[in-house]
Amino acid sequence: MRSILHCDLNNFFASVECLYRPDLKDKPVAVGGSTKSRHGIILAKNMPAKTKGVKTGEALWQAKQKCPGLIVLPPHMEQYVHFSTLARDIYLRYATRLESFGIDECWLDITAKADTLSKAAEIADEIRLTVKEELGITISIGVSFNKIFAKLGSDMKKPDAITLITKENYRDIVWPLPADDMLYVGKATKRKLNNLNIFTIGDIANAPVELLKDVLGKWGQVVHTYALGQDTSPVALFDELSDTKSVGNSVTTPRDLTSKDDIKQVFYVLCESVAYRLRKHGLKGNVLQIHIRSNNLDIMERQCTLSNYSSTSASMIDACMELFNNNYSLKVPVRSLGMRITGLIPEHEDFTQLSMFDTTGEKDYKNDILERKIDDIRGRFGHHIIHRAIELRDTELQHSPIDKKITHSLPSPRNKK
Amino acid sequence: MGKTYIDMDVRYTKEGSLIPKELIWQDDRSFTIAKILDVRQAASLKAGGEGIRYTCIVAGKKVQLFFENTRWFIET
Numbered sequence: 001m002r003s004i005l006h007c008d009l010n011n012f013f014a015s016v017e018c019l020y021r022p023d024l025k026d027k028p029v030a031v032g033g034s035t036k037s038r039h040g041i042i043l044a045k046n047m048p049a050k051t052k053g054v055k056t057g058e059a060l061w062q063a064k065q066k067c068p069g070l071i072v073l074p075p076h077m078e079q080y081v082h083f084s085t086l087a088r089d090i091y092l093r094y095a096t097r098l099e100s101f102g103i104d105e106c107w108l109d110i111t112a113k114a115d116t117l118s119k120a121a122e123i124a125d126e127i128r129l130t131v132k133e134e135l136g137i138t139i140s141i142g143v144s145f146n147k148i149f150a151k152l153g154s155d156m157k158k159p160d161a162i163t164l165i166t167k168e169n170y171r172d173i174v175w176p177l178p179a180d181d182m183l184y185v186g187k188a189t190k191r192k193l194n195n196l197n198i199f200t201i202g203d204i205a206n207a208p209v210e211l212l213k214d215v216l217g218k219w220g221q222v223v224h225t226y227a228l229g230q231d232t233s234p235v236a237l238f239d240e241l242s243d244t245k246s247v248g249n250s251v252t253t254p255r256d257l258t259s260k261d262d263i264k265q266v267f268y269v270l271c272e273s274v275a276y277r278l279r280k281h282g283l284k285g286n287v288l289q290i291h292i293r294s295n296n297l298d299i300m301e302r303q304c305t306l307s308n309y310s311s312t313s314a315s316m317i318d319a320c321m322e323l324f325n326n327n328y329s330l331k332v333p334v335r336s337l338g339m340r341i342t343g344l345i346p347e348h349e350d351f352t353q354l355s356m357f358d359t360t361g362e363k364d365y366k367n368d369i370l371e372r373k374i375d376d377i378r379g380r381f382g383h384h385i386i387h388r389a390i391e392l393r394d395t396e397l398q399h400s401p402i403d404k405k406i407t408h409s410l411p412s413p414r415n416k417k
Numbered sequence: 418m419g420k421t422y423i424d425m426d427v428r429y430t431k432e433g434s435l436i437p438k439e440l441i442w443q444d445d446r447s448f449t450i451a452k453i454l455d456v457r458q459a460a461s462l463k464a465g466g467e468g469i470r471y472t473c474i475v476a477g478k479k480v481q482l483f484f485e486n487t488r489w490f491i492e493t
Contacts, residue, residue, distance in 0.1 A: 022465040086458070086467075136460025136467055 001167070003120035004235060005095075005108040006142040006150035007127065009087060010159035012104035013044035015137040016083050017073045024071060028052055032060050032072045039252055043075055047159065080104075083135060090130050094123055099236040105154075107147050109235035117143060121164045128162060146231040149174060151183050170229050175202030182226060189223070192216060201227045244283065248340020249273045254396050256295050256333035260325075263334065265390050265397050267320040270339045271313035272388070278311035279375060283344045285309060288319045291338035292328055302327050305343075307360050309350045314367040315360070316341070420464035425482070425489040437471055437482060437489070448475045459483075464492040 009015065013031040018024055028049035033039025040060040052067035064070050084103045091098055097109035114120040124141040131139045138160035142153020145167060152174055153163035165173055180190040182201050192215050193199070198207055205227035212220030225231060249270045257263055267290075278284060289303040302323045306315060320339055328334075354361040377386055391397075424441035440448045452474040459470035461483055468485035483490050 019460060019462075019467065020465045022462065083467075132460075134458045134460060134467070136462055 001145050003111045003114045004150040006154040007106045008140045008154040009104040010138045014046040019136045028067050029071045031075050097235040107235045117166050124162045148226045148231045177201050246340045246342040250338025252336040258333045266337050271316040275313035282347050284311045284347045284350050285341035285344045287343035289340050290323050293336040294332040295335040308352050312367040315364050419493045420490050421493045422490045
């Protein structure tokens with residue numbers, strides 16, 4: 001039997017902020033974005049704020065209504081990445097298989113060190129105390145025989161706690177929980193399940209798998225397997241973390257985007273950032289996805305395949321605009337835009353056959369040389385030294401994610417065999 | 418409880434370790450680090466922060482010095 005831990009750093013951003021401000025420890029504190037640039041939502045809150053009903057994701061004004069004395073601190077992303085790295089260093093003392101799930105959550109496979117779950121719980125307790133001692137923040141750990149139940153366990157008792165879910169007790173602990181507590185059961189799946197009179201994880205486990213498959217497709221089988229505790233998916237090997245799946249950026253703009261020129265300008269900024277990061281890490285990709293959020297907060301995602309593997313912004317911008325024009329009419333202004341490239345390969349594995357009739361590949365080759373020269377210039381004199389003219393039409397929309405250092409650093413690509 | 422950043426004279430060994438030798442207080446008085454009892458990564462809940470914590474004997478007293486990124490601080 002496997003011993004899997006799911007480690008969740010409690011109220012992560014708020015805990016790190018409170019560590020540096022001990023005077024605020026017992027006061028309600030939240031980390032929130034800037035209201036002026038319309039990022040004014042709660043990113044994290046500490047326990048006193050939580051008890052007053054402050055929720056992650058709500059607007060700052062809503063949170064302040066619920067909790068008048070709420071202290072809102074700006075986020076320090078580099079600090080959080082630093083703490084996340086330190087926490088992973090602690091985990092790696094116990095586990096070789098470690099899979100991140102966001103900046104503050106991790107699965108660990110410690111079967112090699114603990115052949116029973118009771119031993120795993122002892123190790124989990126040691127990790128809990130070490131994190132508290134070395135980092136000064138608390139952690140909740142779920143201990144179980146598969147990843148799904150371990151994740152459920154870490155959500156059950158917070159903060160600073162261990163929850164053990166074994167083959168003997170999972171029916172009593174897991175099955176009474178609401179269906180959407182389980183990973184991969186979101187709003188839409190929950191609604192479909194509720195229509196079938198399925199409300200708890202136990203109901204999923206006891207439902208006929210054929211019925212679930214009829215309603216949820218192949219996910220029906222998967223969700224049924226998860227509810228029965230039969231998930232066998234492995235925790236990724238630590239090295240596998242370097243297998244980057246996508247490179248992307250998104251931005252909520254300081255004002256709503258109402259014209260195609262606005263959209264084009266923002267896509268240019270995003271494409272330049274993504275293309276720069278792809279080149280920096282020696283990657284190319286051929287699947288482009290865009291993400292549009294309107295000012296009534298509806299979200300739309302669309303994707304297309306590029307004709308060649310590419311790491312140039314010039315090839316991406318045309319695809320972005322084509323996808324946008326084919327799918328969005330701009331009747332409702334746009335609040336936030338994102339784009340990402342997937343289908344990644346190391347650039348030395350890209351052997352593109354240039355076509356005699358289609359010049360796209362040739363143009364991309366020339367653009368690649370040009371953009372690498374621009375990278376050189378920016379490397380020597382700074383990102384701001386050279387810009388596309390379109391970025392000057394509205395300087396409010398000009399800010400690149402690279403300037404704000406809000407891009408996540410990528411691990412080096414793993415050599416694929 | 419507060420956090421006071423201090424000047425520190427240190428020795429880098431050829432193995433790459435960092436050993437604090439003398440602590441210089443804000444009024445320029447200096448104190449020799451007589452003995453280092455323990456070195457480990459730790460959080461300072463009193464002063465606020467984290468770093469490499471050196472538990473030392475200074476002027477006959479047990480003192481905890483933190484090396485935070487590039488600076489030294491002491492819990493006061």
